[in-house]
Amino acid sequence: MRGSQKIFRVFGIDVKLHYSWWFVFILLAYALATGFFPHYYEGLSSTAYWVMGITASLLLFVSVLLHELTHSLVAKLWKIEVESITLFFFGGVASLPSEDMKPWTEFWMALSGPLFSMALGMVFYFIYLLNGNVYVTAITFYLFQLNIILAVFNMLPGYPLDGGRVFRALLQMYFKDIRKATWVATKGGKFIGGALAILGLIAIFSGLWNGLWFVFLGGFLYFIAGLSYEQVIVKEVLMKVPLTKMVKGSYSHFAPNVGFDKVIKKFQANGEENFIVKKDGKFLGIVDLRRIGKLDKKTWSKVMVRSVMIPAGKIKVLNEKDNSYSALRKLVEQNLQMLPFLKRGKFVGVVYQKSLNHHIVMKLKYGL
Ligand SMILES: [Zn+2]
Structure with missing residues (x-):
């Protein structure tokens, strides 16, 4: 994800922080x-409330991270490599490789996070x-609630929430068709997202400003x-397309x-913006x-x-280990129009x- 920074590495997985996380962290603390702590625990100093607020926010961050790590470690049990986990605005997201996953693998992988929470x-x-x-009492009281909410919210049957993934895995086992299963599960995601946003709006119009969270969350899920x-x-x-079928033997090079x-001349002639640089058949770079x-x-x-x-x-070049999908990912990630094979x-x-x-x-x- 763009705008993320690596903070540390654990179990061979890079943990990254997206800048939007800071926004939520400050707002939450x-x-x-x-609000929350002065309401439930009256009569403490404002310093005490801030210590509680910051500690609870940090521990919530740890909770979300552990939830994501659970997904990743279960993925590893099925020999699926997870490169990184990015924590952002609404939680975390693990970057999954481009191989296809069996429905049972996805089922357990998705379910493990909410079970852990x-x-x-x-x-x-x-x-x-x-x-x-x-x-300790105040902070654990808050974290108890939030982890349960995290588990319940994530189990809503709308893709790409965990519950939506579980739902899709079950649909896939039933329909034997990933496209159909995904179609139904993402419709679930749109429905739940839309419903949350509407509920949020109703709450706001009834004077409950907390409804704003639901509008954000619902809109995001819908999108x-x-x-x-x-x-x-x-x-x-x-x-399903072998990458070798996509490899072109003729291309512009220098x-x-x-x-x-000379490069500009070529650009004027056919509008190409990416060129291979090679010498004696060896790939040296891209212009x-x-x-x-x-x-x-x-x-x-x-x-x-x-x-x-x-x-x-x-x-990051392409090789015989890539399929056409991982090739597209490499192209998009590196913002290039062509890559050598x-x-x-x-x-x-x-x-x-x-x-x-x-x-x-x-x-x-x-x-076709
Ligand atoms: Zn999850």
Whole structure:
């Protein structure tokens, strides 16, 4: 996810923080310190409330992180590699690889998170019952509630919520058709999202400002559900296309010691913006005109291609392990129009993003 920063690594998984998380953290700490804790635990100093608010917010963050880690560790049990977990605005999201998942795998993976949150909620509840230090009691009282809410909300049967994934896995086992299952499960997501947003609006008009959270959350879910359906379909279509079918042997290329003016000439001729740089059959880099700043026209012939290219070492290339879907992901992630395909380390051709897009359109629109 763009705008995220890696904070640490655990079990071989990068944990990242999206900048939107800070916004929620500050808002939440404020709401807890000035609203929730003074309401339930009267007569303490404002410093005490702030200590409670900040600690509770941080522990909520830990709770969400543990929920996501549970998903990831269960995924690992099924030999599915999870690269990173990103914590953002409305919780967390684990980046999953592009291989297809069996319905049972998805079922257990999705269910494990809410089950963990439920269990964690109960642990906080028992600590709360011990009724010791007021700080501990107040904070565990809040975390008990939030972890239960997290479990229940995530189990709503709308894709891409955990419950929606469980629902889709069950539908997939029933229909034996991932497209149909995803269609129904994302409709569930849209319905639940829409319903939450409407309830939120009603609450706001009745003077309950907390309804705003529901409007945000519902709107977000509604939006993401629609997007997920498209993503799943694109994945479905591309997973079935061997990447070797997409590799083109003819492409525009330059030697590293050619002047930049030659690149511009080519651009003027056919509008291409990405070019391969190679020498003696070896892939050296990609020239991306969109990423090159303005160069003085007089210097064009003196500037060498190698000095403006993105070097091979900075590019995630394609190889025999990729399928057409993971290729599209690599292209989109790196914002490139083409990537080299290497077979056993040897450069054999190029995959264009537009041929992948073309294939999707042909398949989905015209059924070809
Ligand atoms: Zn989850």
